[in-house]
Amino acid sequence: MVTSGDAYVILPAALDGLIQALRADYRVLGPTVQASAIVYDELTGLADLPRGWTDEQAGGHYRLRRRDDGALFGYVVGPQSWKQFLHQPVQPLWRARQSEDGVTFEPPPTPARPLAFIGVRACERRAIAIQDRVLLEGSFADAHYAARRAEAFIVAVNCGQAGGTCFCVSMGTGPKVEDGFDLALTELDPAGEHRLLVEVGSERGGRLMAGLPQRPATAADRDAAEAAVARAASQMGRAMPAVDVPAVLARNLEHPRWAEVAERCLTCGNCTMVCPTCFCTTVEEDLDLAPDQAGRTRKWASCFTLDFSYIHGGSVRQSGRSRYRQWLTHKLATWHDQFGSSGCVGCGRCIAWCPVGIDLTEEVQAIAASEQG
Amino acid sequence: METHGLQEILSGHRFFADLDPALCALVAGCGRNVRFEAGDYLFHEGEPADRFFLLRHGRVAFEVTAPGRGPLRFLTVGEGEVVGVSWLVPPYRWNYDAKALETIRAIALDAKCLRDKCEADHHLGYELMKRFVPELVRRLHATRLQMFDVYGQHG
Amino acid sequence: MAEPVAVGDPMLPKVAEVVARRRELADTWTIELVTEAQGLLAFRPGQFNMLYAFGVGEAAISVSGDPAGADRLIHTIRDVGKVSAALAGLKPGARLGVRGPFGSAWPVEAAVGQDVVVMAGGLGLAPLRPALYRLLAERQRFGRIALLYGTRSPSDILYAKELARWRAQLDLQLEVTVDHAGTDWHGHVGVVTSLLPRVVFDPARTVALLCGPEVMMRFGALALQDLGVAPGAIHLSLERHMKCALGHCGRCQFGSQFVCKDGPVASFAKVGRLLTIKEL
Numbered sequence: 086m087v088t089s090g091d092a093y094v095i096l097p098a099a100l101d102g103l104i105q106a107l108r109a110d111y112r113v114l115g116p117t118v119q120a121s122a123i124v125y126d127e128l129t130g131l132a133d134l135p136r137g138w139t140d141e142q143a144g145g146h147y148r149l150r151r152r153d154d155g156a157l158f159g160y161v162v163g164p165q166s167w168k169q170f171l172h173q174p175v176q177p178l179w180r181a182r183q184s185e186d187g188v189t190f191e192p193p194p195t196p197a198r199p200l201a202f203i204g205v206r207a208c209e210r211r212a213i214a215i216q217d218r219v220l221l222e223g224s225f226a227d228a229h230y231a232a233r234r235a236e237a238f239i240v241a242v243n244c245g246q247a248g249g250t251c252f253c254v255s256m257g258t259g260p261k262v263e264d265g266f267d268l269a270l271t272e273l274d275p276a277g278e279h280r281l282l283v284e285v286g287s288e289r290g291g292r293l294m295a296g297l298p299q300r301p302a303t304a305a306d307r308d309a310a311e312a313a314v315a316r317a318a319s320q321m322g323r324a325m326p327a328v329d330v331p332a333v334l335a336r337n338l339e340h341p342r343w344a345e346v347a348e349r350c351l352t353c354g355n356c357t358m359v360c361p362t363c364f365c366t367t368v369e370e371d372l373d374l375a376p377d378q379a380g381r382t383r384k385w386a387s388c389f390t391l392d393f394s395y396i397h398g399g400s401v402r403q404s405g406r407s408r409y410r411q412w413l414t415h416k417l418a419t420w421h422d423q424f425g426s427s428g429c430v431g432c433g434r435c436i437a438w439c440p441v442g443i444d445l446t447e448e449v450q451a452i453a454a455s456e457q458g
Numbered sequence: 459m460e461t462h463g464l465q466e467i468l469s470g471h472r473f474f475a476d477l478d479p480a481l482c483a484l485v486a487g488c489g490r491n492v493r494f495e496a497g498d499y500l501f502h503e504g505e506p507a508d509r510f511f512l513l514r515h516g517r518v519a520f521e522v523t524a525p526g527r528g529p530l531r532f533l534t535v536g537e538g539e540v541v542g543v544s545w546l547v548p549p550y551r552w553n554y555d556a557k558a559l560e561t562i563r564a565i566a567l568d569a570k571c572l573r574d575k576c577e578a579d580h581h582l583g584y585e586l587m588k589r590f591v592p593e594l595v596r597r598l599h600a601t602r603l604q605m606f607d608v609y610g611q612h613g
Numbered sequence: 614m615a616e617p618v619a620v621g622d623p624m625l626p627k628v629a630e631v632v633a634r635r636r637e638l639a640d641t642w643t644i645e646l647v648t649e650a651q652g653l654l655a656f657r658p659g660q661f662n663m664l665y666a667f668g669v670g671e672a673a674i675s676v677s678g679d680p681a682g683a684d685r686l687i688h689t690i691r692d693v694g695k696v697s698a699a700l701a702g703l704k705p706g707a708r709l710g711v712r713g714p715f716g717s718a719w720p721v722e723a724a725v726g727q728d729v730v731v732m733a734g735g736l737g738l739a740p741l742r743p744a745l746y747r748l749l750a751e752r753q754r755f756g757r758i759a760l761l762y763g764t765r766s767p768s769d770i771l772y773a774k775e776l777a778r779w780r781a782q783l784d785l786q787l788e789v790t791v792d793h794a795g796t797d798w799h800g801h802v803g804v805v806t807s808l809l810p811r812v813v814f815d816p817a818r819t820v821a822l823l824c825g826p827e828v829m830m831r832f833g834a835l836a837l838q839d840l841g842v843a844p845g846a847i848h849l850s851l852e853r854h855m856k857c858a859l860g861h862c863g864r865c866q867f868g869s870q871f872v873c874k875d876g877p878v879a880s881f882a883k884v885g886r887l888l889t890i891k892e893l
């Protein structure tokens with residue numbers, strides 16, 4: 086019997102069995118190579134995984150590179166995160182119909198199949214937990230997020246390497262997935278005795294594991310897994326300054342640095358789109374309906390747009406300075422007051438996908454350093 | 459006799475609260491009781507600002523008349539407040555009309571008399587400034603808020 | 614963190630019907646709604662609903678009726694945009710979507726045994742009216758009550774008939790001022806804070822409720838504080854853009870607060886500093 090907390094070793098080929106077994110009940114999503122990036126999409130089998138690929142990341146920079154081994158999870162994180170499946174970029178809210186008898190409001194159909202995610206990194210798992218807090222655990226639960234999140238099956242992956250924009254260690258969010266998974270993989274020795282250590286995190290994870298060709302993990306396997314994670318931890322390309330970030334930012338809402346960063350910031354909102362925790366939305370009226378019908382659709386929104394803070398007469402945040410400040414102070418400071426943690430998981434996406442390479446750790450460092458005179 | 463009575467009234471008026479009795483006597487020497495009926499003007503725009511008023515009872519409206527729009531009322535003041543600050547600074551000329559909205563009882567203070575006393579006794583002048591400047595700042599601030607039209611569509 | 618209280622989809626509106634509509638001002642209308650839906654009618658003074666105009670959109674509108682045993686939802690709406698124009702234009706018989714009530718309330722209970730200063734500006738009287746109804750309904754539980762109301766001009770005075778009725782009431786100190794007027798106006802002209810010396814209250818035991826343009830509330834709160842009212846006893850109603858009213862869309866953030874759920878009513882002690890930070 087396979088139980089939670091146990092660890093096993095499988096060969097890469099067994100992942101195909103895992104994917105197929107999940108496909109019986111779930112819509113299986115995981116990493117694939119598309120348009121020169123690792124993106125999350127539907128998986129049909131092992132061959133869809135980005136075998137032999139890695140990514141190179143820096144401020145404003147992301148490139149796929151060939152590895153000299155056959156690693157399946159040998160990349161860090163791409164532009165997408167799992168939020169696109171749980172908190173969808175475009176979410177129909179309801180349709181209304183008007184007739185002589187009145188108006189009726191109808192919710193959209195709920196998703197037919199639950200979701201399974203393969204390749205959830207520690208930072209991403211934490212990001213899901215943070216969005217749970219925002220969208221499920223307040224006074225109101227978001228019905229659409231709840232429906233997708235409820236049954237979601239999570240196959241996590243511990244990182245064996247870190248990217249140039251990673252800083253999860255300084256955020257306390259990785260690189261090892263500590264909990265909240267059904268199965269957690271650690272890829273071992275892709276250039277040699279290529280295998281995956283699998284930790285079981287749930288009963289249903291254990292049931293699935295029992296059906297795969299596997300052997301119990303040895304002490305050597307566990308040591309190798311620990312070493313892989315330790316290597317990733319030692320490779321962090323960035324670090325969030327070890328200061329009381331919320332307090333530093335709260336004290337410096339009028340700091341000249343905001344104006345300086347605003348000179349570079351294009352207010353394009355890329356950082357908010359790639360961020361795995363950014364949750365802000367707008368709601369728009371559906372305009373393509375018959376006269377007796379109406380509908381509302383929710384879409385991701387960005388605090389970098391002027392429209393975001395519009396109240397009759399004008400926008401509250403007119404300047405790029407105030408919009409960058411809103412994003413950063415929300416992510417790193419006010420988020421603590423609102424939801425009991427930072428809104429940042431140290432994944433580095435906002436740094437890599439910023440067209441001008443603005444680095445939030447650098448911005449915090451500059452403001453913190455100025456306080457020390 | 460009247461001066462003594464005036465001094466008591468002045469020292470009891472909010473505007474001159476806590477003024478040194480000796481200075482209060484100096485001020486009272488320039489004052490006299492006045493009364494206006496509703497609709498009377500205390501002064502008109504363009505006239506020499508040769509006195510000012512401490513209101514004891516009743517309300518006064520400040521107005522400026524624009525062609526085609528009639529008199530525009532921009533401030534009302536009442537008991538405990540002061541009417542007129544233009545007497546303090548050259549060219550000593552009123553910039554608006556001051557109209558009684560109801561029966562007014564007030565102390566009118568002769569501007570030249572008081573200016574001369576302030577010139578001779580800067581301590582008195584400073585005490586008056588300490589009372590007029592905050593009033594001017596308050597009115598300037600209030601005017602700014604009115605100018606912004608905060609209750610308009612942008613409110 | 615509170616346990617989720619909502620069941621079902623909180624973004625899904627319930628249906629209400631307009632049964633009365635009257636013009637308040639040139640650009641402002643009051644609509645009265647009835648509904649068979651559960652849970653819509655009970656509200657606390659200061660709360661708001663999300664009103665949906667069919668095919669146009671949704672907007673946050675404060676409830677301005679009497680909270681005591683109300684059988685109708687009453688909303689006063691100023692036509693300032695596409696959605697508010699559509700809502701203000703709804704005629705008896707029209708149906709609309711309603712979600713709510715949402716948000717924090719005026720701390721009426723905290724004012725028991727205290728003097729109450731209500732300072733309203735422009736349309737800000739609408740979210741305060743339910744609090745005034747409650748204060749007056751239980752008049753003996755409170756100390757002195759003052760209502761100071763400032764607006765643009767005499768023709769912009771909201772609820773004029775009701776104000777006239779309240780003016781006749783001896784246990785309410787009511788003062789109205791306008792920014793500018795013609796000679797046919799015999800009331801006060803000047804900013805609303807200039808009314809403070811005209812009413813009697815004990816600053817040390819006063820609860821103040823302010824609603825109006827943010828600039829007015831900022832200076833109103835400071836004037837009250839200067840007189841000795843504690844910042845924690847001064848309450849303002851904030852306004853920010855809202856899409857969901859659930860704390861999910863992120864639009865109404867004001868520092869750490871979500872105006873939709875932590876507000877709209879917030880104490881000056883909590884938000885006073887934030888109000889001075891530009892473009893926050």
